[in-house]
Amino acid sequence: MTRDAFRQRFYARFYDPAFRAEDAAVARLETIAWQAYEDERKAPVTAKAGEGFADPDYDLSVEWRDTAQRIQAAQARQRDPATRSRILVINGSARNDATCPGEMSKSHRLAKRVESIVTADDMDADMLDLSLLASNHDSHIHPCKACVSTAMPLCHWPCSCYPNHSLGQVNDEMAGIYERFAACHAVIIVTPVYWYQSPGPLKLMIDRLVCADGGNPDPSSTSGKDPEKAKRLELEGWPYPKHLAGRAYGVVVHGDVAGIEGARAALTDWLDWMGLIEAGAQARLDRFIGYYEPYATSHDALDHDESVQAETDNVARAVINAVNAIRQGKLHRPDEALKPPRAK
Numbered sequence: 001m002t003r004d005a006f007r008q009r010f011y012a013r014f015y016d017p018a019f020r021a022e023d024a025a026v027a028r029l030e031t032i033a034w035q036a037y038e039d040e041r042k043a044p045v046t047a048k049a050g051e052g053f054a055d056p057d058y059d060l061s062v063e064w065r066d067t068a069q070r071i072q073a074a075q076a077r078q079r080d081p082a083t084r085s086r087i088l089v090i091n092g093s094a095r096n097d098a099t100c101p102g103e104m105s106k107s108h109r110l111a112k113r114v115e116s117i118v119t120a121d122d123m124d125a126d127m128l129d130l131s132l133l134a135s136n137h138d139s140h141i142h143p144c145k146a147c148v149s150t151a152m153p154l155c156h157w158p159c160s161c162y163p164n165h166s167l168g169q170v171n172d173e174m175a176g177i178y179e180r181f182a183a184c185h186a187v188i189i190v191t192p193v194y195w196y197q198s199p200g201p202l203k204l205m206i207d208r209l210v211c212a213d214g215g216n217p218d219p220s221s222t223s224g225k226d227p228e229k230a231k232r233l234e235l236e237g238w239p240y241p242k243h244l245a246g247r248a249y250g251v252v253v254h255g256d257v258a259g260i261e262g263a264r265a266a267l268t269d270w271l272d273w274m275g276l277i278e279a280g281a282q283a284r285l286d287r288f289i290g291y292y293e294p295y296a297t298s299h300d301a302l303d304h305d306e307s308v309q310a311e312t313d314n315v316a317r318a319v320i321n322a323v324n325a326i327r328q329g330k331l332h333r334p335d336e337a338l339k340p341p342r343a344k
Contacts, residue, residue, distance in 0.1 A: 006034055033168065042164045049220045058220035067158050067175040068217070074183035085123040085323050087316075088184035089114050092191025092202035096131040105131065106289060106302050110252055110312045111190040117316035123323070126180055130201040138171050144207035148214070151230035152238050152344075153222050157215030159208055160224070174208045181212065185323045186248035187276070188315060189267060196259035198267065206270060213274050214240035214344070240343050245275025245336075248322035250283035250315040254308070256298065260286035277333050279322035282314045 001009075010030045019026060036044070043061035050056050077083050093107035108131065118125040133139055142162050148155040162172040181187065191202055198206065216222065222230040249271045253264040264286035268278065278284065287308050290301030302308065325331035 001037070003034065006030075006037060010034075036166045039166070041166045044165055054218050054221035055223065056220075058223065060220060061160065063163060063175075064156075064158070064160050064219065067178065070179045071158055071182045074179045078183050078185060081327065085186075085320075085327060086126060086184045087118045087123055087319060087323065088126045088128055088180055088187040089118065090128045090187065090189045090191075090202070090205075091131060092189055092199055093131050094134050094194075094199045094201050096129070096135055098135040099131075103299075105192065106254060106298065107190045107192050109299075109302065110254070110309075111188075113309065113312050114188050114190060114252070114316040117313050118320065121317075121320050123320060126184060128177065128180060130199075130205065133173065133201045139173055140169075140171055141174055141177075141201060141204040141208060142169050142172050143204060144210060147225070148210055150227050151234045152214050152240065153216040153233040154225060154227060154230035155211045155215045156219045156222075157211045157217045157241075157243055159211045159215075160219050174205070177205060177208075178212070181209070181244055181247075184247060185327065186250070186279070186319045187271075188250040188252070188319055190252040190312070191254075191263070191267075193253060193255035193259040193263045196262055198263060209244075209274070212243045214238070215243065217241075217243075238343075242275035246326065246333075247276050248279045248319050248326055248331075249276040250279050250319040251285065252312050252315050253286040254289050255286075256288060256290055256295070257292060260288065275333070275336075277322060277326065277331065279315075279318040282311070283318035283322070285311050285315050287311065 007030060010033055011026070014026050043063065045062050046059040047062055047065070048056065049058040049060040053060070078086070089111050091105070091108050091111040093105035095101050095103075095105045096108065097104045108129070111127065111129075115125040115127055133141060144159075145161050147161065158178045159174060162174070163170040189202070191198055194200070197203065216230075216233075221233060249268075251264055251267050251271070253260050253267065255263070264284060268284055272278065289305055289308060290298045293301055322331060
């Protein structure tokens with residue numbers, strides 16, 4: 001990017017005339033930011049990786065290490081039989097009552113039903129509301145850069161692409177989301193259909209979870225993002241670890257005209273691939289709400305559709321049953337001991 005283009009983009013954050021009194025300070029900050037961009041200071045604070053890493057002398061991002069340690073602690077809690085069962089409930093809608101529509105989504109309402117069923121069964125419900133990306137100040141899920149397409153070991157667990165301070169790509173919510181997935185015993189996704197697909201925030205999260213399926217927990221082994229080292233590691237025989245395998249899942253997909261079956265199939269196929277355990281047929285729900293009826297009365301249609309409400313409740317109950325069975329050692333993936341002939 002040219003200096004002028006960088007300056008223009010940086011100053012766009014300070015368009016409000018209220019900032020004019022601090023133009024000199026903003027100019028000084030812009031100079032510092034430009035130098036970070038020029039020097040590619042992606043991770044400006046590092047420390048030696050140390051013992052336990054392939055290259056103890058590697059300068060490891062302290063932010064990445066903190067995220068990795070929190071994920072490891074969450075995994076340890078999740079595996080402890082003494083901990084309470086925890087279900088991650090995800091609202092996949094991109095709209096909420098704090099954004100321009102000024103009205104909560106049907107997905108949010110259904111997710112709250114799921115949450116209430118989970119807590120009533122004496123389990124912890126962790127509500128991940130992805131619609132907050134549209135209303136929280138400077139909160140993001142930055143896009144996946146597809147490092148895995150170069151070589152699997154280049155995709156680090158957790159993702160090391162962000163934060164990237166040289167590009168101003170900060171406040172990435174995925175660091176916390178990885179930890180929440182690691183801590184849960186099951187996940188239930190409640191989502192609408194946007195043009196035959198998952199909404200943008202949900203799809204961004206799904207893409208960034210690629211590192212949970214085969215990702216490399218040691219960035220020092222690839223000297224960060226060294227493609228040649230990563231390719232050699234993969235060709236030597238990569239184990240493709242499934243970091244979230246063994247958790248249960250349920251899915252609720254709703255629409256008003258088309259696309260529900262395809263969206264539901266894409267979600268369940270993804271979760272199956274990740275090694276999660278489906279909680280039965282009643283945990284995989286796709287339904288129309290107000291089929292070809294006006295958008296203006298869609299919430300009324302949900303109010304009147306008591307069957308959809310009850311089916312959503314059953315998704316939660318099926319997942320609760322699966323969690324109990326998994327933690328008691330009574331439910332396993334039937335194919336978990338089979339080695340795939342084409343691992344990836």
